[in-house]
Every structure is written in structure tokens, then in C-alpha cells.
Amino acid sequence: MEVIELKNADRTLPQRVKEFGGIDLLACYQCGTCSSDCPVGTEFFFRIRRIMRKAALGLSEQVLPAKDIWCCTTCFTCFDRCPQDAKPTDVILALRRVAAREGYTPQASRNTSANITKFGHAVPSLEEIEKKREAMGLPARPPTAATYPEAIREIQLIVKKRGIAEIIRFNWEKMELEG
Ligand code: SF4
Numbered sequence: 001m002e003v004i005e006l007k008n009a010d011r012t013l014p015q016r017v018k019e020f021g022g023i024d025l026l027a028c029y030q031c032g033t034c035s036s037d038c039p040v041g042t043e044f045f046f047r048i049r050r051i052m053r054k055a056a057l058g059l060s061e062q063v064l065p066a067k068d069i070w071c072c073t074t075c076f077t078c079f080d081r082c083p084q085d086a087k088p089t090d091v092i093l094a095l096r097r098v099a100a101r102e103g104y105t106p107q108a109s110r111n112t113s114a115n116i117t118k119f120g121h122a123v124p125s126l127e128e129i130e131k132k133r134e135a136m137g138l139p140a141r142p143p144t145a146a147t148y149p150e151a152i153r154e155i156q157l158i159v160k161k162r163g164i165a166e167i168i169r170f171n172w173e174k175m176e177l178e179g
């Protein structure tokens with residue numbers, strides 16, 4: 001059995017979760033409905049109920065650096081079924097926001113954010129795909145933001161204004177991630 005030491009608990013975590021879009025974590029009474037219905041939890045060791053409890057207890061060192069909070073697919077099943085309206089999906093998203101600001105963004109998410117910043121799309125356009133599209137009579141690029149330079153500039157403005165570049169450590173001069 002795991003013994004949890006509360007004397008070093010981060011008492012600011014529940015408040016930060018609230019500020020970043022979660023709710024009062026004490027609303028959760030640990031019934032486990034969320035975990036039993038979670039499609040990710042049925043596949044591997046991921047327990048949303050456990051995350052709710054650890055966050056409420058302020059166990060930042062266990063919650064924020066862990067991969068678990070990034071495993072949730074945000075399907076909202078737990079959100080819909082929670083009898084306490086504790087909004088576990090919103091708590092997960094809030095925990096990600098807190099974790100990201102502490103430097104715990106997973107590399108895959110940093111890469112995706114960098115692609116959106118550079119190209120206006122999570123998946124950059126490849127010449128090979130563009131040729132195939134043209135051969136099928138389609139425009140080389142689909143009509144996404146990536147096709148419109150003005151839209152890319154607007155995305156970059158959002159990335160700058162919202163502090164996302166600092167969070168993912170994006171170097172504007174090199175137009176690539178640092179580290
Ligand atoms: S978040 Fe809701 S469903 Fe999950 S354990 Fe807490 S009260 Fe139950």
C-alpha cells in the first residue's frame with residue numbers, strides 16, 4: 001500500500017486548478033464512477049479518480065510531472081456521468097495548464113504546438129501529398145489556416161500574446177523549439 005505524506009503537500013494546487021478552469025476539488029467524493037467509465041482506464045493504468053484525489057490533496061510532485069494527465073482523450077464521459085458535477089475533464093485540462101507552466105509539457109505536444117506556430121497546422125504540408133492531391137484534381141493544399149499566410153500570422157500573434165511560446169520554449173528567430 002502506498003503511504004502518502006501530506007506534510008509537504010502543495011496547498012496551492014487546488015486553488016491553481018480552480019483558476020485554470022477546474023472546480024473545487026472537494027466536490028469529488030471518490031465514488032469511482034469516472035474511473036469505471038473511462039475508456040482510457042480500461043486499456044491501461046490510468047485512474048481519473050486517483051488524479052482527482054491527488055490533486056485535491058496537493059500532491060503536485062506526483063501529479064504534474066506524470067504522463068497520466070496527458071493520457072486523457074477528453075472524451076467527456078466522466079464529465080457527463082459524475083454525480084457530483086465535479087467536472088473531471090475540466091480538472092484534467094486545468095492540471096495540464098498548470099503542468100505546462102511548470103515546464104512539464106510532453107515533447108509531442110511541444111512539437112504539435114511548434115508546427116501550428118510555424119505552419120498554421122499541426123501537420124505540415126508535404127510536397128509528396130501536395131502532388132497526390134493535385135493529381136486527383138484537388139488544390140495542392142486543403143483550405144485550412146496553413147493555406148493562408150494572413151491566418152498563420154494571426155495564429156502567431158495569439159501564440160505570442162498568450163505566452164504559449166514561452167511555455168513550449170519556442171525560439172522566434174530560429175523558428176524552432178529550444179532544447
Ligand atoms: S470525479 Fe465525480 S465520478 Fe469521479 S470519483 Fe469524484 S465524484 Fe465520483
Ligand code: SF4
Nearest residue numbers: 038072073075076078
Ligand atoms: S475525459 Fe479523460 S478521464 Fe474522463 S472518461 Fe474521457 S478519457 Fe477518461
